[in-house]
Amino acid sequence: MMEDKGFSARGLTLGFAFFMLLQHFVRGDLSYSIPEEMKRQAVIGNIAMDLGLELSKLSSRKVRIDSEGTRKRYCDINLSTGDLIVSERIDRDSLCGKRASCVLKVDLVLENPLELQRITLNIQDVNDNPPLFKNNLIEMEISESAEKGNRFSIEEAHDADIGQNSVQRYDLQKNENFILAVDSNKVELVLENKLDRERQNEINLLLTALDGGTPQRSGTLAIHVTVLDANDNAPVFSQAVYKVSVPENSPLDTVVVTVSATDADEGVNGEVTYDFGHVSEEDAKIFSIDPKTGQITVIGETDFEEVTSFEMRVTAKDGLGLTSYAKVIIEVTDVNDNAPVIYLKSMTNPIPENVSPGTEVGIINVQDRDSESNRQVRCSIQQNIPFKLVPSIKSYYSLVTTGQLDRELVPNYNITITATDEGSPSLSSSKIVQFSVADVNDNPPVFEEQSYSAYVTENNKPGSTLCSVTARDPDWRQNGTVIYSLLPGEVNGAPVSSYLSVNGDTGVIHAVRSFDYEQFRSFKVQVMARDNGSPPLSSNVTISVFITDVNDNSPQILYPAPEGSSFMTELVPKAAHGGSLVSKVIAVDADSGQNAWLSYHIVKSTDPGLFTIGVHSGEIRTQRDISESDSMKQNLIVAVKDNGQPSLSATCSMYLLISDNLAEVPELKDMSYDENSSKLTSYLIVALVSVSTFFLIFIIIILGLRFCRRRKPRMFFDGAVTIPSAYLPPNYAEVDGTGTLRSTYNYDAYLTTGSRTSDFKFVTSYNDNTLPANQTIRKSPTDFASEYGDCDHSVEVGGNKLLIHFYT
Numbered sequence: 001m002m003e004d005k006g007f008s009a010r011g012l013t014l015g016f017a018f019f020m021l022l023q024h025f026v027r028g029d030l031s032y033s034i035p036e037e038m039k040r041q042a043v044i045g046n047i048a049m050d051l052g053l054e055l056s057k058l059s060s061r062k063v064r065i066d067s068e069g070t071r072k073r074y075c076d077i078n079l080s081t082g083d084l085i086v087s088e089r090i091d092r093d094s095l096c097g098k099r100a101s102c103v104l105k106v107d108l109v110l111e112n113p114l115e116l117q118r119i120t121l122n123i124q125d126v127n128d129n130p131p132l133f134k135n136n137l138i139e140m141e142i143s144e145s146a147e148k149g150n151r152f153s154i155e156e157a158h159d160a161d162i163g164q165n166s167v168q169r170y171d172l173q174k175n176e177n178f179i180l181a182v183d184s185n186k187v188e189l190v191l192e193n194k195l196d197r198e199r200q201n202e203i204n205l206l207l208t209a210l211d212g213g214t215p216q217r218s219g220t221l222a223i224h225v226t227v228l229d230a231n232d233n234a235p236v237f238s239q240a241v242y243k244v245s246v247p248e249n250s251p252l253d254t255v256v257v258t259v260s261a262t263d264a265d266e267g268v269n270g271e272v273t274y275d276f277g278h279v280s281e282e283d284a285k286i287f288s289i290d291p292k293t294g295q296i297t298v299i300g301e302t303d304f305e306e307v308t309s310f311e312m313r314v315t316a317k318d319g320l321g322l323t324s325y326a327k328v329i330i331e332v333t334d335v336n337d338n339a340p341v342i343y344l345k346s347m348t349n350p351i352p353e354n355v356s357p358g359t360e361v362g363i364i365n366v367q368d369r370d371s372e373s374n375r376q377v378r379c380s381i382q383q384n385i386p387f388k389l390v391p392s393i394k395s396y397y398s399l400v401t402t403g404q405l406d407r408e409l410v411p412n413y414n415i416t417i418t419a420t421d422e423g424s425p426s427l428s429s430s431k432i433v434q435f436s437v438a439d440v441n442d443n444p445p446v447f448e449e450q451s452y453s454a455y456v457t458e459n460n461k462p463g464s465t466l467c468s469v470t471a472r473d474p475d476w477r478q479n480g481t482v483i484y485s486l487l488p489g490e491v492n493g494a495p496v497s498s499y500l501s502v503n504g505d506t507g508v509i510h511a512v513r514s515f516d517y518e519q520f521r522s523f524k525v526q527v528m529a530r531d532n533g534s535p536p537l538s539s540n541v542t543i544s545v546f547i548t549d550v551n552d553n554s555p556q557i558l559y560p561a562p563e564g565s566s567f568m569t570e571l572v573p574k575a576a577h578g579g580s581l582v583s584k585v586i587a588v589d590a591d592s593g594q595n596a597w598l599s600y601h602i603v604k605s606t607d608p609g610l611f612t613i614g615v616h617s618g619e620i621r622t623q624r625d626i627s628e629s630d631s632m633k634q635n636l637i638v639a640v641k642d643n644g645q646p647s648l649s650a651t652c653s654m655y656l657l658i659s660d661n662l663a664e665v666p667e668l669k670d671m672s673y674d675e676n677s678s679k680l681t682s683y684l685i686v687a688l689v690s691v692s693t694f695f696l697i698f699i700i701i702i703l704g705l706r707f708c709r710r711r712k713p714r715m716f717f718d719g720a721v722t723i724p725s726a727y728l729p730p731n732y733a734e735v736d737g738t739g740t741l742r743s744t745y746n747y748d749a750y751l752t753t754g755s756r757t758s759d760f761k762f763v764t765s766y767n768d769n770t771l772p773a774n775q776t777i778r779k780s781p782t783d784f785a786s787e788y789g790d791c792d793h794s795v796e797v798g799g800n801k802l803l804i805h806f807y808t
């Protein structure tokens with residue numbers, strides 16, 4: 001009890017001196033409490049005194065300390081003093097370890113009498129050991145990814161002492177990242193702030209373990225923390241948005257942009273690979289990104305007209321998969337790669353040729369897929385055509401006519417529309433539009449000739465072809481189909497259709513009947529050419545039909561009258577000299593020209609040497625003086641021939657009486673004609689002479705009146721000489737039953753066509769002896785020369801010239 005009290009009451013520092021004073025007797029046992037590690041010879045207690053033994057008896061009783069077995073003797077007895085002393089180092093920590101009480105028992109042996117005393121030594125702990133760590137340096141590797149609160153165990157420090165003298169607490173040198181967590185049986189570093197390798201890649205910590213002894217002892221531990229890299233840094237792009245532009249149609253492998261991202265991590269964690277984020281399949285065919293370099297290149301076709309801009313995400317990923325994103329905007333810039341396209345929106349085809357200028361015939365739309373000035377399009381058509389392009393709304397153009405169209409000149413137009421954009425270089429395209437011009441019946445048929453003349457010889461066969469007319473009409477199809485027809489009209493009072501017919505398709509003109517030159521020599525008809533248009537157009541042409549003469553009429557002898565009907569005798573004065581005109585044969589020929597060119601011949605005569613006849617005049621003259629020996633009665637047979645081929649002729653007999661006296665005429669009774677006719681002849685002559693005389697006087701009076709006004713040695717007849725109808729050939733009497741011919745025509749029929757005077761010789765004699773009966777000049781001459789000597793006078797009658805020979 002005492003020692004307990006004393007040990008606890010006093011500190012260790014008060015030492016073991018105090019313990020020495022303590023003696024215990026526990027049923028005779030001695031007990032001492034001593035601190036450990038007392039010096040050798042240090043006195044634990046006085047045995048002699050404690051046991052009540054006399055010092056002198058100590059030796060005699062052979063007092064000794066006996067240890068059990070081989071145990072060390074920790075204490076001994078000083079026999080001279082009776083003190084129990086320390087003989088051996090007493091280390092509680094090794095003797096008892098962590099046991100709370102440490103008791104060492106020794107036996108005290110006394111002899112004479114043998115006595116055994118047990119001594120108990122209570123060994124008290126002394127703070128003689130510092131806390132110790134196993135190693136004074138430990139290496140730790142902690143990933144920077146370690147989370148806050150993560151714990152890292154540290155081996156505890158060891159202190160051989162017990163109780164207060166053992167480890168009481170730990171101190172961690174102040175640092176940014178760790179704090180210390182200590183509980184009964186473990187020591188841990190707790191991560192208070194996250195590590196960042198990138199900021200500090202190693203940390204040195206100092207951990208101190210402290211015990212509770214006095215003086216306090218401590219042990220330290222150096223902790224070297226290596227911060228391991230964690231992939232805590234995502235790659236970082238240099239720009240959040242990369243905005244670039246690339247011209248369309250860039251060649252393959254053109255570098256568009258290079259994206260770059262940096263990663264603060266090291267090693268694999270800092271190795272950045274690039275890729276696209278989500279891109280559409282189409283975009284993926286156009287661009288690719290190099291995973292290593294971040295170069296974005298063109299691998300497909302960039303077409304501004306399809307997509308004008310691309311927006312893609314690019315990712316940068318480090319080795320362990322931290323990713324960051326950036327945006328790449330690729331604008332495609334336009335290149336003038338699309339030629340304008342021309343669309344024909346509507347067209348009027350064919351265009352009627354009569355459209356007025358300015359008519360819209362087509363609408364054209366021009367498109368260019370490019371943009372800006374690359375899509376500004378100019379549109380034009382070729383020059384020299386009657387069309388133009390008029391810009392309309394937006395990219396529309398009207399194609400309008402600028403002039404009159406004429407299908408007959410230009411039946412179709414190929415209009416080349418050219419569209420050019422304003423890009424550089426500019427592109428252009430063209431389109432050919434074909435327009436045809438539709439016909440309008442705007443051309444009348446036109447005859448090839450202004451007028452036609454047809455010559456037909458008389459006595460033609462009905463149905464024979466006279467001529468053909470042709471008219472051209474340049475219009476199309478039925479508008480240009482020409483139909484010929486006769487225009488209604490009359491020729492000599494009969495419808496033209498009874499003379500001619502025209503083939504409606506060919507224009508060939510046929511005679512319907514046989515013509516007779518002696519009836520009429522020409523006529524005019526009108527033929528119309530009409531096209532088949534609606535309404536039809538037509539034109540007219542005049543056809544002059546000229547009937548040419550055929551020698552189909554024999555000469556007609558007017559005087560002397562044909563034998564049998566009248567019998568005329570010419571008186572020839574006996575005193576007639578050679579060359580005297582005695583008579584004249586008058587003949588006409590209904591034909592004309594050569595066919596009417598008459599010649600006279602004496603084919604038979606009583607006295608061939610006495611009379612001659614003018615070949616063309618028909619004048620019978622004496623060749624020589626009449627002599628007494630000449631027969632009184634002379635007979636001549638005169639042949640009149642025309643000049644036709646073959647020539648036709650007529651003959652007549654001329655009776656001549658050489659006598660001075662009409663009274664001798666009765667002697668002619670033996671001339672072979674009867675009295676009746678002789679009488680008639682006499683009457684006729686008397687009548688003729690009287691009429692002629694009267695007529696001549698009348699003319700002279702008229703001319704005398706006129707002569708005062710004009711003196712012209714010419715004589716004009718604007719009328720015609722009438723030939724007595726009795727002398728007319730029978731065929732002149734009736735013309736188509738329309739009655740008698742007009743007298744002018746009647747006269748005209750004896751004249752040649754044309755104005756050639758030589759064509760016609762109408763020879764007559766105004767000899768009072770030979771003037772034929774009742775031959776009159778129907779119209780009085782307007783001018784007349786008073787003396788009508790042996791001169792020629794041309795007389796214009798109805799456009800024909802008549803040459804009349806006057807004889808005195």
Ligand SMILES: *[C@@H]1O[C@H](CO)[C@@H](O)[C@H](O)[C@H]1NC(C)=O
Nearest residue numbers: 410411412413414415432434
């Ligand atoms: C228009 O073109 C067509 C076909 O190419 C050709 O037959 C015709 O002769 C051309 N016409 C003109 C007026 O050039």
Ligand SMILES: *[C@@H]1O[C@H](CO)[C@@H](O)[C@H](O)[C@H]1NC(C)=O
Nearest residue numbers: 439440441476477478479533
């Ligand atoms: C003929 O002309 C008329 C107008 O005058 C026109 O309507 C018609 O189509 C034309 N015929 C042909 C075959 O061209």
Ligand SMILES: *[C@@H]1O[C@H](CO)[C@@H](O)[C@H](O)[C@H]1NC(C)=O
Nearest residue numbers: 444487488526528538539540
């Ligand atoms: C042709 O003659 C007919 C009949 O006289 C007439 O109606 C028509 O107008 C004429 N045509 C021309 C073009 O002169």
